[in-house]
Amino acid sequence: LVSREHHVERTVVTVGGVPLGPGTLTVIAGPCAVETPAQTLAAARLAQAAGASLLRGGAFKPRTSPYAYQGLGEAGLRILADVRDETGLPLVTEVIDPDGVRLVAPYADMLQIGTRNMHNFALLQAVGEAGRPVLLKRGFGATIEEWLMAAEYIAQRGNLDIVLCERGIRTFETATRNTLDISAVPVVQRLSHLPVIVDPSHSGGRRDLVLPLTRAALAAGADGVMVDVHPDPATALCDGDQALTRPEAAEVAEAVAGLAPLM
Ligand code: PEP
Numbered sequence: 511l512v513s514r515e516h517h518v519e520r521t522v523v524t525v526g527g528v529p530l531g532p533g534t535l536t537v538i539a540g541p542c543a544v545e546t547p548a549q550t551l552a553a554a555r556l557a558q559a560a561g562a563s564l565l566r567g568g569a570f571k572p573r574t575s576p577y578a579y580q581g582l583g584e585a586g587l588r589i590l591a592d593v594r595d596e597t598g599l600p601l602v603t604e605v606i607d608p609d610g611v612r613l614v615a616p617y618a619d620m621l622q623i624g625t626r627n628m629h630n631f632a633l634l635q636a637v638g639e640a641g642r643p644v645l646l647k648r649g650f651g652a653t654i655e656e657w658l659m660a661a662e663y664i665a666q667r668g669n670l671d672i673v674l675c676e677r678g679i680r681t682f683e684t685a686t687r688n689t690l691d692i693s694a695v696p697v698v699q700r701l702s703h704l705p706v707i708v709d710p711s712h713s714g715g716r717r718d719l720v721l722p723l724t725r726a727a728l729a730a731g732a733d734g735v736m737v738d739v740h741p742d743p744a745t746a747l748c749d750g751d752q753a754l755t756r757p758e759a760a761e762v763a764e765a766v767a768g769l770a771p772l773m
Contacts, residue, residue, distance in 0.1 A: 511662060511665035511666065511670065512658055512661045512662055512665050512670075512672065512702045512703070512704055513658070513701060513702055513703070514700070514701060514702060514703050516703075517703040518703070519703060520532040520699070520703050520704075520705070520773075521670070521703045521704055521705065522534070522705070523643050523671045523672065523673050523704075523705055524643070524671075525564055525600050525602070525619050525620045525643050525673075526564070526600025526601070526619035526620070527600065528563045528564055528600055530564075530673055530705050530707070530733060530734060531673075531705035531733050532705070532733065532771070532772060532773045533771050533772075533773055534733060534734065534771050535728065535733065535734055535766050535769060535771045536563055536564065536707065536733065536734030537557075537560055537561045537562040537563065537564075537734060537735055537736075537737070537762065537763070537766055538562060538563075538564040538565070538566045538602055538645075538707070538734065538735070538736040538737075539556070539557035539560045539561075539562035539564075539565070539566060539736070539737045539738070539739050539754075539759070539762075540553050540554060540557045540562070540565045540566035540567040540602075540738070540739060541553040541566075541567050541568075541738065541739065541740055541746075541748075541753070542567075542568060542571075542711075542738045542740070542746065542748040542749040542752075542753065543567070543568045543569075543571050543579060543581055543582075543586075543746075543747055543748035543749075544567045544568065544569050544581065544582055544586035544589050544590055545582075545746075545747050546589075547589050547592065547593070549740070549741060549742075550567060550589050550590065550593045551593050551596060551597075552741035553567070553739050553740055553741060554593045554596075554597045554599060555597070556739035556740075556741065556754070556755065556756060556759050557599065557739055557759075558597065558599070559739075559756055559759040559760055559763065560737060560739060560754065560759035560760070560762045560763050561762065561763030561766050561767065562599065563599065563600075564599060564600050564601070564602055564619070564620070565590070565593065565594060565597065565599035565600065565601050565602065566601075566602045566603070566622070566736055566738075567586075567590050567593075567601070567602075567603060568581055568586075568603060568604050568622075568748070569581050569582055569583055569584070569585075569586025569587045569589075569590060569603060569604075569614075570583060570586075570603075570604055570605065570606045570610065570614070571604075571748060572604075572606045572624055572626050572627065573748075578748070579747040579748050584613060587603065587613075587614065587617040587618075588617075590603060590617060591617050594619075600619035600620070601617065601618055601619045601620070602618070602619065602620040602621075602622055602645055602736075603617065603618045603620075603621070603622060604621075604622040604623070604624050605618075605621050605622070605623070605633070605637065606624070606627060606633075607630075607633060608630075608632045608633050608635075608636040611633070611636040611637055611640050615640045615641065615642050618642055619642070619643070620642060620643045620644065620645055620673075621637050621640060621642045621643070621644050621645070622644075622645040622647065623637065623644060623645065623646050623647060623660075624647050625647045625648065625649050625650045625677055625712070626649075626650075628646065628647060628648060628649035628652055628656075628657065628660045629649055629652070629656075629660065631660075631663055634646075634660055634663035634664050635663055635664075635666075635667050637664055637669070638663065638664040638665065638666065638667025638668060638669045639667045639668065639669070640669070641669075642669075642671075643669075643671035643672070643673065644664055644669060644671065644672050644673070645673050645675055645707075645736075646660060646661055646664065646672055646673070646674055646675065647675045647677045647709070648674070648675065648676050648677055648679070648691075648694070650677070650678060650679050650680045650688055651679065651680055652679075654694055654697055654698060654701070657674065657698075658674075658698070658701060658702055661674060661702070661704060672704050673704065673705045673706075673707060673733075674698055674702070674704050674705065674706045674707070675706075675707050675708070675709055675736060676690065676691055676692075676694045676695060676698075676706065676707075676708050676709070676713075676727075676732075677690075677708070677709040677712045677713050678690045678691065678709075678712060678713025678714070679691050686713070686714045686715060686716065686719065687712070687713065687714060687715025687716075688712070688713045688714075688715070689713070690708065690710065690713040690714065690723055690726070690727075692708075692726050692727065692730050693730075694706075695708065695727065695730040695731055695732050696730060696731055699731060705733040705734070706732055706733055707727075707732055707733055707734040707735055707736055708723070708724075708727035708730075708732045708734075708735050708736070709735070709736045709737075710723030710724050710726075710727060710735060710737060711736070711737050711738040711749070711752040711753070711754075712738075712749070712752070714752065715749070715751060715752050716751060716752055717743070717751060717752055717753065717754060717758060720737055720738075720752065720754055720758065720762065721758065721761050721762060721765060724737070724762055724765055724766070725765050728765065728766065728769050729769075731772045733771070733772075735762070735766070737754060737759075737762055738752050738753045738754065739753055739754045739755070739759055740753035740754075740755070741755070743755065
C-alpha cells in the first residue's frame with residue numbers, strides 16, 4: 511500500500527490544514543518535551559521563528575533511562591492544546607502505547623510514533639485506526655525495508671496519511687548520537703509515495719549540527735524537517751543539547767526559505 515507500485519504519484523498528507531509532501535518544504539518545530547505552559551508557549555514562538563507551520567512537543571516521553579523525565583502525560587496534552595489554540599499551529603505529538611491512542615488522538619492533529627516504537631506492531635495498528643495522520647520515525651536499528659513494512663502496518667488498517675521521518679541510525683560512530691542516513695531520503699522516495707522528512711535534532715543530538723543537517727536533508731530532497739527548540743536549553747528537562755534558541759531557529763528558517771521544494 512505504501513509502495514510506488516501501488517500508487518505512482520507522490521502523496522501530499524494534510525495535517526490540520528497544512529500540506530506536507532511534494533511541492534512543500536514543511537518545518538515542524540517545538541520543544542522536545544512539554545515542561546510548563548510558559549516554556550511550551552515560548553517554544554512555539556521559537557518554532558514560528560524557525561519557519562514552522564506545525565508544532566511538535568512530547569507529553570509522553572519514552573526515554574532510554576527510566577530515571578529520565580518521562581513527560582507530563584495528559585496534563586502536557588492540555589498545555590499543547592492551549593498553545594495550539596493560542597498560536598494556530600497544528601499539533602504533532604507522540605503516542606507510546608496502543609491504550610494511549612484513545613487519550614492522545616483527540617488532542618493531536620498528527621500522531622507521532624517514535625524510533626523506539628517503530629516495531630510496536632499493536633501500536634502501529636492502533637494509530638492506523640485512529641483517524642489522524644501519522645508521523646512514523648525510523649527505528650534507529652531498522653532497515654529501510656523494515657521501516658516501510660512498519661508503515662504498511664498502519665496503511666493496512668486504512669490510514670494512508672503517513673509521513674516518514676528519518677532520524678538517524680545506530681552505527682559504530684560515537685561523535686554524534688546517531689548517524690543521519692541521508693541516502694534514506696531519495697531511496698525511500700523512489701520506493702514509496704509517502705512524504706519523507708528528516709529530524710536533524712535527534713539524529714545528531716547536538717545544536718551545532720542542526721543547521722548543516724537541515725541543509726543536507728533539504729538538498730537530498732526531504733519534504734521537510736522536524737527540529738527541537740527551547741527558550742532556555744540549559745534548563746531543559748529533555749535533550750537540551752540539541753535545542754535551538756532564536757538565532758539558530760532563524761537560520762533554519764532562512765535555509766528553508768532559500769530552497770525550492772521538489773515535486
Ligand atoms: C522525539 O521526537 O521526541 C523523539 C524522542 O525522537 P526519537 O523517537 O526519534 O528518538
